Amino acid sequence: VDYGFCHDNFTAYYIIIPVTYYLYKSKKRLADLTDKDKQTMRMFLITGMVKKIFSASVESGLTNILNKLRQTNLNGEIELACKDHFDFDSLKVLEFQEKTLRIEEGDLEEILGFKKGPLTFMILSLLYPELKLGEIKWHQDHIHPQYAFERKRLIKYFAEKGLKLDENTLKEWITKSNTLVNLQLLTGKQNQEKSKTPLAKWIENQFEDD
Numbered sequence: 565v566d567y568g569f570c571h572d573n574f575t576a577y578y579i580i581i582p583v584t585y586y587l588y589k590s591k592k593r594l595a596d597l598t599d600k601d602k603q604t605m606r607m608f609l610i611t612g613m614v615k616k617i618f619s620a621s622v623e624s625g626l627t628n629i630l631n632k633l634r635q636t637n638l639n640g641e642i643e644l645a646c647k648d649h650f651d652f653d654s655l656k657v658l659e660f661q662e663k664t665l666r667i668e669e670g671d672l673e674e675i676l677g678f679k680k681g682p683l684t685f686m687i688l689s690l691l692y693p694e695l696k697l698g699e700i701k702w703h704q705d706h707i708h709p710q711y712a713f714e715r716k717r718l719i720k721y722f723a724e725k726g727l728k729l730d731e732n733t734l735k736e737w738i739t740k741s742n743t744l745v746n747l748q749l750l751t752g753k754q755n756q757e758k759s760k761t762p763l764a765k766w767i768e769n770q771f772e773d774d
């Protein structure tokens with residue numbers, strides 16, 4: 565809850581099982597976790613959802629992760645391979661039918677192209693570490709108002725400046741207007757106040773008393 569997780573944006577409930585397993589085997593309560601542990605678990609959960617590691621097979625995916633988290637000791641008992649912390653780094657070497665838990669350069673274009681939804685909220689939450697995600701309901705706001713990217717408005721806007729966008733550019737801008745590159749987090753009140761205000765004007769309003 566502290567990190568904004570809820571049924572509205574949790575896209576793969578299976579991803580919580582490895583974290584639950586670690587807490588159970590380590591006999592730790594949430595209150596026992598360090599901030600670093602919490603952040604590591606948060607990154608694991610978000611990365612797993614963003615990379616869709618269970619899209620091919622839930623069973624084999626979970627088996628791979630749990631097997632990496634545990635080991636058999638000299639007494640033949642199953643125990644955590646790393647008891648001190650949730651070892652996300654060790655999981656990054658795993659492969660889930662051509663998917664991994666690593667965010668690499670080749671993933672960035674796909675991530676930036678995510679349409680507004682649960683995954684974009686999770687990614688944005690990482691960019692705003694100071695926000696109280698568990699106390700205030702945050703909205704995904706279009707940085708540049710989406711209405712401004714309506715086809716007729718774009719054509720008219722550039723025509724008034726003596727310019728013309730080619731068809732491919734028009735389609736690209738319209739598509740990107742509702743993706744991660746054009747989103748930010750605002751409170752409900754801020755989002756309502758901003759509404760369809762152009763970005764430059766909205767920023768000016770924020771600092772009008774300075």
